Amino acid sequence: MESILKQMKEGESVVDPSSAVGGGVDDVYGEDRASEDQLITPWTVSVASGYTLLRDPHHNKGLAFTERERDSHYLRGLLPPAVATQELQEKKLMQNIRSYEVPLHRYVAMMELEERNERLFYKLLIDNVEELLPVVYTPTVGEACQKYGSIFKRPQGLYISLKEKGKILEVLRNWPERNIQVIVVTDGERILGLGDLGCQGMGIPVGKLALYTALGGVRPSACLPITIDVGTNNQKLLDDEFYIGLRQKRATGKEYYDLLEEFMSAVKQNYGEKVLVQFEDFANHNAFELLAKYRTSHLVFNDDIQGTASVVLAGLVASLKLLGGSLADHTFLFLGAGEAGTGIAELIALEISTKANIPIDEARKKIWLVDSKGLIVSSRKETLQHFKKPWAHEHEPLSTLLDAVKAIKPSVLIGTSGVGQTFTQNVVEAMAAFNERPLIMALSNPTSQAECTAEQAYTWTQGRAIFSSGSPFDPYEYNGNLFIPGQANNAYIFPGLGFGLVISGAIRVHDEMLLAASEALANQVTQEHYDKGMIYPPLTNIRKISAHIAANVAAKAYDLGLATRLPRPTDLVKYAESCMYTPNYRSYR
Numbered sequence: 001m002e003s004i005l006k007q008m009k010e011g012e013s014v015v016d017p018s019s020a021v022g023g024g025v026d027d028v029y030g031e032d033r034a035s036e037d038q039l040i041t042p043w044t045v046s047v048a049s050g051y052t053l054l055r056d057p058h059h060n061k062g063l064a065f066t067e068r069e070r071d072s073h074y075l076r077g078l079l080p081p082a083v084a085t086q087e088l089q090e091k092k093l094m095q096n097i098r099s100y101e102v103p104l105h106r107y108v109a110m111m112e113l114e115e116r117n118e119r120l121f122y123k124l125l126i127d128n129v130e131e132l133l134p135v136v137y138t139p140t141v142g143e144a145c146q147k148y149g150s151i152f153k154r155p156q157g158l159y160i161s162l163k164e165k166g167k168i169l170e171v172l173r174n175w176p177e178r179n180i181q182v183i184v185v186t187d188g189e190r191i192l193g194l195g196d197l198g199c200q201g202m203g204i205p206v207g208k209l210a211l212y213t214a215l216g217g218v219r220p221s222a223c224l225p226i227t228i229d230v231g232t233n234n235q236k237l238l239d240d241e242f243y244i245g246l247r248q249k250r251a252t253g254k255e256y257y258d259l260l261e262e263f264m265s266a267v268k269q270n271y272g273e274k275v276l277v278q279f280e281d282f283a284n285h286n287a288f289e290l291l292a293k294y295r296t297s298h299l300v301f302n303d304d305i306q307g308t309a310s311v312v313l314a315g316l317v318a319s320l321k322l323l324g325g326s327l328a329d330h331t332f333l334f335l336g337a338g339e340a341g342t343g344i345a346e347l348i349a350l351e352i353s354t355k356a357n358i359p360i361d362e363a364r365k366k367i368w369l370v371d372s373k374g375l376i377v378s379s380r381k382e383t384l385q386h387f388k389k390p391w392a393h394e395h396e397p398l399s400t401l402l403d404a405v406k407a408i409k410p411s412v413l414i415g416t417s418g419v420g421q422t423f424t425q426n427v428v429e430a431m432a433a434f435n436e437r438p439l440i441m442a443l444s445n446p447t448s449q450a451e452c453t454a455e456q457a458y459t460w461t462q463g464r465a466i467f468s469s470g471s472p473f474d475p476y477e478y479n480g481n482l483f484i485p486g487q488a489n490n491a492y493i494f495p496g497l498g499f500g501l502v503i504s505g506a507i508r509v510h511d512e513m514l515l516a517a518s519e520a521l522a523n524q525v526t527q528e529h530y531d532k533g534m535i536y537p538p539l540t541n542i543r544k545i546s547a548h549i550a551a552n553v554a555a556k557a558y559d560l561g562l563a564t565r566l567p568r569p570t571d572l573v574k575y576a577e578s579c580m581y582t583p584n585y586r587s588y589r
């Protein structure tokens with residue numbers, strides 16, 4: 001109370017005006033542009049003082065408050081005498097985090113840092129991206145969701161449950177930030193390859209949005225994680241006394257779709273049509289339908305269908321440098337015909353059809369899918385779900401993956417089944433029998449669900465495999481050679497894709513933007529990477545990569561007439577870079 005009075009005396013606001021309603025892309029980013037050259041704008045002085053300032057994660061700098069700031073912001077005595085730089089704080093935190101051996105403890109330490117000092121959290125994440133991505137994101141975030149009820153301390157996003165039916169607009173208005181640019185929403189029904197985690201799926205939107213900021217450059221205050229809770233069919237959670245969600249079986253059908261409809265229209269009403277909604281980890285039976293329903297009326301994309309497709313296509317295009325030929329010269333076999341499998345298959349077909357100038361149906365014939373019932377073939381067409389039908393080609397029925405590998409003789413094997421250890425030694429050896437360099441992608445997450453490990457892929461092919469996975473694997477030494485697995489995770493794509501949509505003021509996501517994102521990523525793989533057998537660039541350069549992806553996506557948005565931010569900047573890469581949030585401390589006078 002006292003500190004608020006002090007602020008009022010000084011004419012300061014307790015609210016950061018950068019979060020006020022209104023403002024397009026330019027004024028939104030003014031805050032961070034100003035911060036970079038330490039300009040003092042009216043915004044940067046509008047922070048709370050004293051004890052409140054130390055408790056405000058958006059503005060707190062801890063020991064890094066200077067002597068002058070300690071005087072001018074009533075911090076004397078509230079901090080010990082030492083003054084630290086942001087770099088020294090980083091050093092200390094990395095030491096602390098490395099001292100925790102249990103990955104979940106590292107996760108909790110990072111979340112606590114985010115709640116204490118947002119800029120330091122993002123600085124740490126950006127400067128140590130390869131080390132910390134597996135902590136705040138896949139695979140550790142999977143375990144965090146499984147135990148979310150126990151580790152839950154403070155809400156990090158919005159929970160919209162069936163109890164909020166009819167009141168969703170009010171709920172959105174309860175969120176403290178107004179100027180939202182990106183929402184990641186899940187209903188928790190298919191969290192990674194871990195299944196239905198209900199309300200505890202919240203860890204996923206939180207993790208994805210941390211990457212939007214760290215990897216893509218979207219301001220943290222413009223990001224909104226949302227979990228829609230319609231119940232869970234996970235009995236273990238329903239019986240768990242610490243479960244944080246609705247204690248009921250999942251609502252389905254009309255009840256489910258009515259809630260989603262209310263949510264989507266409330267989002268548009270509250271934030272306008274340029275807010276991006278990323279659907280994440282919905283179950284297959286809803287994911288395709290929600291995407292089809294909203295892609296023509298809202299700025300939406302499904303990360304598991306489209307983001308994953310774009311990242312895999314980039315890896316495939318890059319791998320042609322090592323394999324030779326064009327995509328049309330290859331044959332693709334998938335294990336798993338859900339969101340990721342059919343999404344990737346469709347984008348590959350689109351790319352082949354565009355590049356080879358052949359009808360998409362012809363292009364699809366290069367691509368085969370196996371689901372839990374075996375190879376998808378035309379005799380099964382009647383009973384297939386609609387998203388599998390385009391892949392039902394003429395062939396005799398085959399019930400196992402191994403039989404399919406032997407019969408189809410693919411050059412590329414892609415796992416999107418969500419089931420670990422399904423690329424058995426026999427399967428991988430069969431791939432190596434007729435391919436000089438078999439391309440193997442074990443995409444299911446987290447690590448426990450990967451179809452095979454990097455070590456297995458390299459040893460079972462005597463080091464000939466080109467291997468990528470959804471979850472990270474360490475480099476592996478085999479016969480004196482070091483092999484570096486690629487991480488074919490949508491994390492390469494969605495931050496740049498989303499940022500490109502935001503900076504161009506796009507109003508719809510078009511498939512050509514996914515191709516543009518994919519192309520930009522593939523272009524970032526250099527000869528130096530190819531020489532090491534890599535088909536993805538290292539994550540250490542991810543902000544530069546994201547700027548290129550954003551620029552390519554924005555260019556496509558302008559070309560397609562879907563961009564509303566006019567005039568079109570002449571150099572989109574430079575423009576993207578200049579708009580990116582940077583977490584260096586600002587000075588408060």
Ligand SMILES: O=C([O-])CC(=O)C(=O)O
Nearest residue numbers: 138192193304445489490
């Ligand atoms: O979150 C990840 O690591 C990738 C992804 O979207 C999924 O597995 O559902």
Ligand SMILES: [Mg+2]
Nearest residue numbers: 280281303304
């Ligand atoms: Mg996902």
